[in-house]
Every structure is written in C-alpha cells, then in structure tokens.
Amino acid sequence: MPSATSSLRQAIQAAGGSLPFSQFMALALYGDGGFYSGSGRAGRRGDFITSPEVGPLFGAVLARAIDDVWQRCGQPDDFTIVEVGAGPGTLARSIVAASPRCLEKGTYVAVEVSESQRALHPDTVVSAAHMPTTVLNGVIIANELFDNLPFDLWVYDDGWRQSHIIDTPQGFAEVLKSADVPSCLPSRAPHGSRAPAHTEAVHWLQSALHSLTRGALIAIDYCTPTTAEVASMPWREWLRTYAQHERGVHYLKNAGDQDITTQVCIDQLASVREPDAVRSQSQFLQLWGIDELVEEGRREWEKSAAAPTVAAIKMRSRITEAEALLDRSGLGNFTVLQWVNQV
Numbered sequence: 001m002p003s004a005t006s007s008l009r010q011a012i013q014a015a016g017g018s019l020p021f022s023q024f025m026a027l028a029l030y031g032d033g034g035f036y037s038g039s040g041r042a043g044r045r046g047d048f049i050t051s052p053e054v055g056p057l058f059g060a061v062l063a064r065a066i067d068d069v070w071q072r073c074g075q076p077d078d079f080t081i082v083e084v085g086a087g088p089g090t091l092a093r094s095i096v097a098a099s100p101r102c103l104e105k106g107t108y109v110a111v112e113v114s115e116s117q118r119a120l121h122p123d124t125v126v127s128a129a130h131m132p133t134t135v136l137n138g139v140i141i142a143n144e145l146f147d148n149l150p151f152d153l154w155v156y157d158d159g160w161r162q163s164h165i166i167d168t169p170q171g172f173a174e175v176l177k178s179a180d181v182p183s184c185l186p187s188r189a190p191h192g193s194r195a196p197a198h199t200e201a202v203h204w205l206q207s208a209l210h211s212l213t214r215g216a217l218i219a220i221d222y223c224t225p226t227t228a229e230v231a232s233m234p235w236r237e238w239l240r241t242y243a244q245h246e247r248g249v250h251y252l253k254n255a256g257d258q259d260i261t262t263q264v265c266i267d268q269l270a271s272v273r274e275p276d277a278v279r280s281q282s283q284f285l286q287l288w289g290i291d292e293l294v295e296e297g298r299r300e301w302e303k304s305a306a307a308p309t310v311a312a313i314k315m316r317s318r319i320t321e322a323e324a325l326l327d328r329s330g331l332g333n334f335t336v337l338q339w340v341n342q343v
C-alpha cells in the first residue's frame with residue numbers, strides 16, 4: 001500500500017496544486033496508508049483510550065439506555081442497534097455481553113470504515129462498512145465519531161479564509177483562500193483565530209436522522225457549545241493529534257501515523273436539528289444507573305473476596321472504571337447528545 005504522504009502528494013497534484021484541509025484529513029486518516037487504514041485504533045494496545053476501552057461498564061450502562069428506547073418503541077422484534085465508528089468492536093462486545101432485552105430478537109450492526117478494524121469485530125454482530133439506509137426501530141450510537149469526521153479549517157486573517165494544503169519540498173504547507181464563509185463561523189474573531197466547519201459531521205447527522213424511523217440517535221464526544229468559543233481557544237487546544245497514547249505533532253506532519261481530531265461544536269450539529277437532550281457523560285451514566293451497577297460489583301466482590309474468581313475481579317473493576325468514566329476533568333465531561341424520532 002502506498003504511504004499516506006505519497007497518496008496525499010498525488011491527490012494534491014491531481015487537484016491542481018492544493019486540497020481543502022477536509023480532503024487532506026480524509027486521506028491522512030482513511031485513504032491509502034491513512035491512520036485508520038493501517039494500525040491506528042482505540043485501545044490499550046492502540047493509540048488512545050475511549051470510554052468503551054476503559055472496560056465493560058460503559059457498555060453495560062449504555063445497554064440500559066438502549067433498552068429504554070426499545071421499550072418506548074413498544075418492544076419491537078426488529079429492533080436494531082447501529083453503532084457507527086465501531087472501531088475494533090469493544091463497545092459492541094460490552095453491550096452484547098450486558099444482554100439487553102432488545103437484542104433477544106434484535107440485531108447489532110457495527111459500522112466501521114476501517115477494514116482492519118472490521119476484521120476484529122465479534123461474530124455476535126453484523127459488521128458493515130456503511131450505515132444501513134433505513135432503520136425502522138432502533139438506536140444509532142456514535143462514540144467519538146464526530147471528532148474524527150473530516151472538517152474544513154478556517155482561519156481569521158482580516159476576515160475568514162479557508163485552509164488549503166499544498167505540497168512543498170519542505171513538506172505539506174498551508175495556504176489561505178477566500179471562499180464563501182459558512183454561517184456557523186462568528187462574524188468577528190481575534191486575528192489568527194482558527195475554527196472548524198463540521199461539513200461531514202453535519203451531513204452524516206442529517207442522513208442518520210433521516211434513516212431512522214423510530215428510536216434515538218445517541219452521540220458522545222468532546223464538545224463545546226459554540227463555534228465562537230472554539231474560535232477563541234488557542235487552536236492546539238481544539239485541533240489535536242494523537243499517536244501511541246501521546247499527543248502527536250503538527251497536523252500537517254507524520255500523515256498516516258497520527259490521528260487528527262477536533263473539539264465538536266454543538267451549535268453546528270444543532271443546525272441540523274436541536275438535540276432533544278444534552279447531558280455530560282457523568283450525568284448520562286448516572287441517569288442510567290452506573291451507581292447501581294458499581295454497588296452490585298462491590299457486593300459481588302465482597303462475597304468472594306476471600307477466594308476471588310475472575311468474574312468477581314471483573315465486578316470489582318467496575319469501581320475503578322466508574323471513577324474514570326465519571327471524572328469531570330476527563331471522560332465524565334464529554335457530552336452526550338440525544339435526538340429522538342417518534343418515541
């Protein structure tokens with residue numbers, strides 16, 4: 001497979017000398033030699049830890065929230081859980097292991113663009129490269145998907161101008177071009193400000209909500225309420241790169257060897273449709289009974305602490321998993337956005 005750098009060079013040349021940043025990001029992550037086309041992934045042996053990778057507790061709580069939607073839909077037999085950006089299938093495993101009632105007859109579809117990660121999905125789910133076009137009754141879940149969808153990058157330089165990437169003998173570089181300014185950007189910003197326009201996330205949300213007849217879409221990510229707030233941050237705080245559990249280098253460097261992610265602006269998603277609920281991850285997990293599951297874990301551990309079994313050790317680990325998932329300076333501060341259709 002060609003490297004991401006050579007694929008990007010070819011694409012820049014074919015496009016006449018420059019690519020909008022969103023296309024650069026799409027190829028650096030998902031093109032030939034791209035980060036997710038190779039070995040890039042969530043997990044302890046991967047590049048970053050997400051909530052499902054903390055342990056099975058996150059999926060067990062989510063399974064309760066999903067069963068509630070199934071009940072509101074009238075307990076249909078054809079219920080489908082569609083998880084998009086499923087990575088190596090860790091969340092799928094945890095949700096299936098929690099045995100939600102909706103899956104007694106229903107189906108779990110794990111959608112993942114990366115072929116190498118699809119190969120890791122468990123046999124208990126339907127693994128797919130694309131979203132189903134119709135979900136009659138179901139829940140669409142996206143944990144840390146939006147932050148990884150290619151976005152356009154805008155820079156305030158006496159007015160907003162769009163970042164395009166060129167190829168130079170010293171490596172990839174940025175040029176700014178005038179273009180129609182998206183309405184999500186604030187009319188004024190400090191000189192040198194940068195902001196994302198979540199072009200692909202907005203498009204994905206529109207089509208996912210359109211595909212869902214009855215049920216809910218639950219998206220979990222690191223979010224900021226408005227694009228104006230993100231524009232006022234130092235850009236390295238919201239446009240982040242990761243590789244092997246460390247912050248990476250500049251986003252134009254090491255193409256294919258590092259993840260590129262953005263803080264997600266809720267106002268841009270709300271322009272598709274206002275979410276029906278916006279909660280922090282800690283509020284969401286508490287609403288769906290994380291404390292009860294931790295207590296159950298503690299009781300089970302205490303019963304067999306003298307002669308611990310693997311099952312008891314797993315129950316005990318709920319205590320430390322909950323601490324990480326609820327931590328308000330980390331995962332607990334993520335945002336859970338929920339859209340509901342006809343329930």
Ligand SMILES: C[S@@+](CC[C@H](N)C(=O)[O-])C[C@H]1O[C@@H](n2cnc3c(N)ncnc32)[C@H](O)[C@@H]1O
Pocket residue numbers: 036041042050051052053084085086087088090091111112113114117129142143144145148149
């Ligand atoms: C940050 S990872 C999160 C993985 C997993 N959800 C987790 O929380 O551990 C984002 C994943 O979304 C996948 N992805 C990106 N765009 C996608 C799309 N349009 N459809 C399906 N998967 C996508 C990437 O390949 C990557 O595996």
